[in-house]
Each structure stands twice: as structure tokens, then as C-alpha cells.
Amino acid sequence: MAMSQMRSPLGRVLGLGSAKEGVEHWWRQRITAIALVPLTLWLVVGVIGLVGADRAALVAWLHNPMSAVLMIVLLAATFYHAALGLQVVIEDYIHGEAMRLTALMLVYGLCILLALRGIVAVLQLALGA
Amino acid sequence: MMSDPRPLSPHLQIYRWQLTSVLSILHRFTGVALSVGAILLVSWLGAASDGPEAFGRFQQFMGSWFGLLLLFGWTVALFYHLCNGIRHLVWDTGRGLDLKSVYAGGWIVLAATAGLTVLAWALGCWHWRH
Numbered sequence: 191m192a193m194s195q196m197r198s199p200l201g202r203v204l205g206l207g208s209a210k211e212g213v214e215h216w217w218r219q220r221i222t223a224i225a226l227v228p229l230t231l232w233l234v235v236g237v238i239g240l241v242g243a244d245r246a247a248l249v250a251w252l253h254n255p256m257s258a259v260l261m262i263v264l265l266a267a268t269f270y271h272a273a274l275g276l277q278v279v280i281e282d283y284i285h286g287e288a289m290r291l292t293a294l295m296l297v298y299g300l301c302i303l304l305a306l307r308g309i310v311a312v313l314q315l316a317l318g319a
Numbered sequence: 320m321m322s323d324p325r326p327l328s329p330h331l332q333i334y335r336w337q338l339t340s341v342l343s344i345l346h347r348f349t350g351v352a353l354s355v356g357a358i359l360l361v362s363w364l365g366a367a368s369d370g371p372e373a374f375g376r377f378q379q380f381m382g383s384w385f386g387l388l389l390l391f392g393w394t395v396a397l398f399y400h401l402c403n404g405i406r407h408l409v410w411d412t413g414r415g416l417d418l419k420s421v422y423a424g425g426w427i428v429l430a431a432t433a434g435l436t437v438l439a440w441a442l443g444c445w446h447w448r449h
Contacts, residue, residue: 220408220411223404223407223408224408226401226404227401227404227405230397230401231401233360234397234439238439238442238443238446239446241443241446241447242446242447245367245371245374245375248367248374249367261364265360265361268357268360269357272350272353272354272357275347275350275351275354276350276351276354279347279350279351301354304357304358304361307361307365308360308361308364308365310368311361311364311365311367311368312364312368314368315364315367315368318368
């Protein structure tokens with residue numbers, strides 16, 4: 191009781207805590223993690239099936255709409271999960287405000303670029319002749 | 320402030336490592352490694368979309384001893400982060416947080432990582448030969 195009385199009514203309603211971020215980051219990390227459990231196993235099985243195969247086999251695999259969709263979701267979830275995780279590492283070890291912000295922008299920027307590069311490649315392979 | 324010359328803790332030469340902290344560090348380390356390793360996945364897809372020539376170059380690189388070493392490290396890191404990630408998700412439900420379960424879960428994660436890595440490479444090699 192004493193604890194809750196120390197907090198302002200607005201603070202309690204917003205529920206963001208002392209870090210002013212709430213549980214959003216934690217929750218997104220968990221959701222992407224749960225999604226990546228089956229997606230990763232699917233990728234591993236798919237890649238094993240393509241060992242030693244030529245490009246045509248990969249193209250044929252991604253011509254299947256379900257494979258293409260799963261690969262796109264996997265890329266999005268992977269790079270979102272990676273950005274969220276790298277954000278925590280950066281916030282733990284880089285203490286200067288300018289350096290931290292620069293590193294965060296670089297990491298998020300690179301993750302977005304890589305995810306989009308992968309997704310565009312999948313779309314080209316899935317929709318190409 | 321740095322006038323006291325006594326060694327700082329943890330003093331790594333005499334530090335007794337614990338499974339719990341080592342696995343925790345490994346989770347973060349493999350997470351960072353996999354973030355970099357995800358570039359491999361994008362390169363694979365990108366090379367395929369660029370055409371047969373680019374894909375041939377990518378396959379040649381992955382078939383070299385360095386490429387295979389990268390792929391093996393990637394597999395170990397992936398299975399470790401996956402298994403230990405599931406351990407984290409179990410903890411998130413409030414289960415298995417006593418010391419005995421934490422250690423048991425740690426050993427299970429290590430065994431599962433080794434088992435899944437061997438299984439994946441055995442299947443891959445078998446598939447490659449057929």
C-alpha cells in the first residue's frame with residue numbers, strides 16, 4: 191500500500207514504471223521469440239532438404255506460396271528480434287548518450303535494410319518466372 | 320578514486336565459473352552472433368535472386384572450409400539460442416526458477432544443443448550423399 195501511494199495517479203494509470211517504457215519491449219521480444227521457435231525449425235528442415243541442390247530447387251521451394259510467406263515472416267521476425275536484443279546489449283554497455291543513440295540508429299537501420307533485402311529477394315524468387 | 324591496488328572481483332584467474340552465469344553469457348553472445356549470422360541468410364536469398372552466377376559463387380563460398388566452419392558455428396549458436404530461449408520462456412511463466420531446476424534445465428539445454436547439431440549435420444550429410 192505504501193508503495194502505491196508513493197506513485198502519482200497518472201503514473202499508475204500509464205503503468206510505465208521508472209524506466210518509462212512499460213513492458214512493451216519485453217513483450218515484443220517474447221512474441222517474436224515464440225514465433226521464431228517453429229519458424230526456425232522450419233528453416234532448418236528446409237535448408238537440410240536443399241543441401242547440395244541447385245538454384246532451381248530453391249526457386250521451386252519459394253514458388254510455393256506458403257514457403258514464401260513463411261520465409262518473409264521469418265525474416266521480419268528474425269530481424270525484429272535481433273534489433274530488440276541488440277538494443278538491450280547496446281543500452282547495457284554503451285553509456286554515452288550520443289554514442290548510444292548512434293549505435294541504436296545504426297542497428298535498427300541495418301536490421302530494417304537487411305530484412306527488406308531478404309524480403310524483396312524472396313518476392314523476386316516467388317513471383318519470378 | 321583508483322588508488323586502491325587490490326584486485327577487483329570477479330578476479331578471472333581464480334574465479335570459479337558457474338553453469339548458470341556461463342549459459343546466460345552464452346545466450347547473449349550467441350544472440351549477437353546470430354544477428355550477424357542472419358546476414359548469411361539474406362546473402363543466400365539475395366544471391367539466388369541475383370541469378371545463377373551469383374548463386375554459384377555463394378554456394379562455392381559456403382562449400383569452402385571457411386564457409387562450412389561458419390555454417391557449423393551458425394548451427395551451434397542457433398540451436399543453443401533456440402533451446403535456451405525456450406528455457407527463458409518457461410521461466411517467464413514462473414516455473415523452474417528454483418536452483419535445482421535452473422541447473423537441470425541448463426544441462427538439458429547443452430545436451431539438446433549438441434543433439435540437434437549432430438542430428439542436423441547428420442541429416443544434411445546423408446541428404447548430400449543421396
